[in-house]
Every structure is written in C-alpha cells, then in structure tokens.
Amino acid sequence: MDSIGAFFAMSGYAAYIWPAFAVTLGLMAGLAFWTRRRLKASERLLAALEAEAAAAEGGADRTDGSEAQA
Amino acid sequence: MATEAMALSQTDKAPARGAAGLHRFANPARFSRLSARLLPWTAALAVGLIALGLYLALFVAPADYQQGQSVRIMFVHVPSAWMALFCYSFMALASAVGLIWRHPLADLAAKATAPVGALFTFTALLTGSLWGKPMWGTWWVWDARLTSVLVLFFLYLGYMALWQAFDDDAKAARAAAILALVGAVNVPIIKFSVDWWNTLHQPASVLRLDGPAIHASMLWPLVVMTLGFTCYFATVLLLGLRAELNERRARILRQRALSRL
Numbered sequence: 288m289d290s291i292g293a294f295f296a297m298s299g300y301a302a303y304i305w306p307a308f309a310v311t312l313g314l315m316a317g318l319a320f321w322t323r324r325r326l327k328a329s330e331r332l333l334a335a336l337e338a339e340a341a342a343a344e345g346g347a348d349r350t351d352g353s354e355a356q357a
Numbered sequence: 358m359a360t361e362a363m364a365l366s367q368t369d370k371a372p373a374r375g376a377a378g379l380h381r382f383a384n385p386a387r388f389s390r391l392s393a394r395l396l397p398w399t400a401a402l403a404v405g406l407i408a409l410g411l412y413l414a415l416f417v418a419p420a421d422y423q424q425g426q427s428v429r430i431m432f433v434h435v436p437s438a439w440m441a442l443f444c445y446s447f448m449a450l451a452s453a454v455g456l457i458w459r460h461p462l463a464d465l466a467a468k469a470t471a472p473v474g475a476l477f478t479f480t481a482l483l484t485g486s487l488w489g490k491p492m493w494g495t496w497w498v499w500d501a502r503l504t505s506v507l508v509l510f511f512l513y514l515g516y517m518a519l520w521q522a523f524d525d526d527a528k529a530a531r532a533a534a535i536l537a538l539v540g541a542v543n544v545p546i547i548k549f550s551v552d553w554w555n556t557l558h559q560p561a562s563v564l565r566l567d568g569p570a571i572h573a574s575m576l577w578p579l580v581v582m583t584l585g586f587t588c589y590f591a592t593v594l595l596l597g598l599r600a601e602l603n604e605r606r607a608r609i610l611r612q613r614a615l616s617r618l
Contacts, residue, residue, distance in 0.1 A: 318472060319589070326597075
C-alpha cells in the first residue's frame with residue numbers, strides 16, 4: 288500500500304509529473320478522436336453530395352429524353 | 358474516379374517529374390486504399406509503443422541522482438520536442454514538394470501535419486515548464502531554446518490561420534507553403550540554440566556527434582516513446598489527410614451542384 292502511495296507521490300514531484308503526463312496524453316487522445324470525427328463527418332457529407340449528384344445526372348437524362356419526344 | 362482525376366488535373370498542370378515515385382499516390386482513390394490498409398497498423402503501433410514507453414518511463418527507468426523522480430518528465434518532454442521539430446520539417450518538405458512539383462497530396466499533407474506539430478510544440482513547452490519549475494526554480498525564461506520553440510508554436514498557428522484566410526484553395530496552399538518554408542530556418546536555430554547561445558536549457562544529451570550521453574536505462578524509454586509518438590503522428594496524419602481529400606471533393610461537388618441551378 289505504501290509503495291503505491293510512494294509511486295504516486297513521486298518523491299514530492301507529483302504535482303509536476305502527473306499533469307505533464309496527463310495533459311500530453313490527454314491532448315494527444317483528444318486530437319486523434321477529433322480528427323477521426325472530422326473524417327467520419329466528411330465521409331457522410333461526401334456520400335450525401337455524391338448521391339445528390341448521381342440523382343441530378345439521372346434526372347437530367349430523363350428530362351433530355353422527354354424533351355426530344357415532345 | 359474520372360471526376361476525381363478531372364478535378365485533380367485542374368490543379369496539377371505540371372506533372373511531377375522529380376516526384377515520379379510519389380506521383381502514384383496522387384490518385385486519391387489509391388491513397389484512400391493505402392491509408393485504409395495502413396491506419397490499423399499505425400494506430401495499434403502507436404498505442405502499443407506508447408503504453409510500453411510509459412511502463413518503461415514510470416517503472417523501469419531509474420530516478421536521477423540529482424533530479425530525483427522529476428527526470429521522468431523527460432519521457433514526455435523530449436519526445437514532444439523532437440516531434441515538434443520533425444513535424445515542422447515534414448510540413449516544410451511537403452510544402453516545398455507542393456510548391457515545386459505541384460504534387461496534389463503534398464499541400465494537404467502539410468496542412469494535416471500542422472495540428473499535430475502544434476500540439477507537440479505546446480506539450481513540449483508545457484512539460485518543459487513543469488520540469489523547469491522544480492529544477493530551475495522558474496516556469497519560464499527567455500533563453501534561446503525556449504524562445505525559439507515558442508516562435509515555432511506561433512509559426513504553426515500562423516500556418517493554420519493562413520489556410521483559413523483564403524477562399525481559394527490554391528492561394529491558401531501557396532501562402533501557407535511560403536510561410537512554412539520561411540519559418541524552416543527556425544528548426545536548425547532551435548536545434549543548435551543550446552550550443553550557439555548561453556542557455557538555461559541544457560545542451561544535447563542524445564542527438565550529438567559524440568553519440569548519446571545518457572544511460573541505456575533512460576535511452577530506451579526515450580526511444581520507445583519517440584517511436585510511439587511517431588506512429589501516432591502517422592495515424593493522425595493519415596486520418597486528417599483522408600478528411601482533407603473528402604472535404605475538397607465535397608467542395609468541388611458543391612460547386613458543380615451550384616452551377617447546375
């Protein structure tokens with residue numbers, strides 16, 4: 288029990304050591320997850336725009352055909 | 358596929374001769390496939406190596422006879438600082454490739470690197486302060502090393518701001534690339550600042566002509582953490598680059614949709 292306490296106390300330097308590790312690793316994790324979220328959002332956006340573009344082109348073809356018949 | 362190639366050809370008039378090998382990855386579909394294959398590996402390696410590095414840093418590395426346990430901050434401070442410089446060098450190189458050879462992915466790779474580099478610069482400064490307070494008795498000092506790293510941080514921020522400052526992607530890329538290249542002089546300044554000036558920051562103990570001056574029990578955690586941080590950089594770069602490519606394609610599709618109205 289005492290050695291775990293001693294480990295966390297880091298001979299009195301705990302107030303400096305633990306924030307250093309925590310902030311570094313925390314920010315790294317944060318950036319990684321934020322970037323991944325941005326990637327997922329961009330994939331959804333792109334899928335929606337591509338579907339819209341495909342639908343628009345499909346509609347344009349039909350319009351040309353019917354105009355020619357009319 | 359064809360629309361992507363057309364969109365790219367509009368920005369890439371001069372085919373890359375010098376970067377012929379890299380040009381294979383200019384095709385975003387190919388890059389997408391490659392990055393999808395690489396990402397699980399870089400992510401797993403990052404997590405594994407950082408976990409191992411943390412174990413070595415906190416449990417295996419000995420306390421310093423002068424600095425006691427506070428020396429353990431070195432195992433996040435030094436890798437962060439190394440990555441800050443590495444990322445800027447990578448960003449400057451990618452900017453140069455984008456400027457000279459107009460490689461389509463190069464500008465976006467530089468753009469995707471900036472947040473990671475800025476993060477590591479910030480953590481280097483922060484952990485340095487947390488180490489300096491107990492050791493030097495001060496959170497900050499305006500010596501050559503600390504000041505030039507602070508300048509590096511502002512360069513990263515300025516670089517990211519330039520990308521946002523232009524509506525036209527090509528103009529933004531150009532301006533940002535020029536800033537990256539002009540600021541690149543700061544990298545050797547940072548590296549040699551502890552030799553050229555009388556700094557409070559200690560001189561180099563690892564990357565020196567005479568070889569590392571620290572014991573293996575401290576060198577190994579340092580190396581493992583740095584490798585882990587590098588794999589982390591690769592992971593975030595690949596994720597960010599994929600996002601940038603998607604967003605650029607989305608902008609092109611949106612413009613096309615508007616022109617249809």
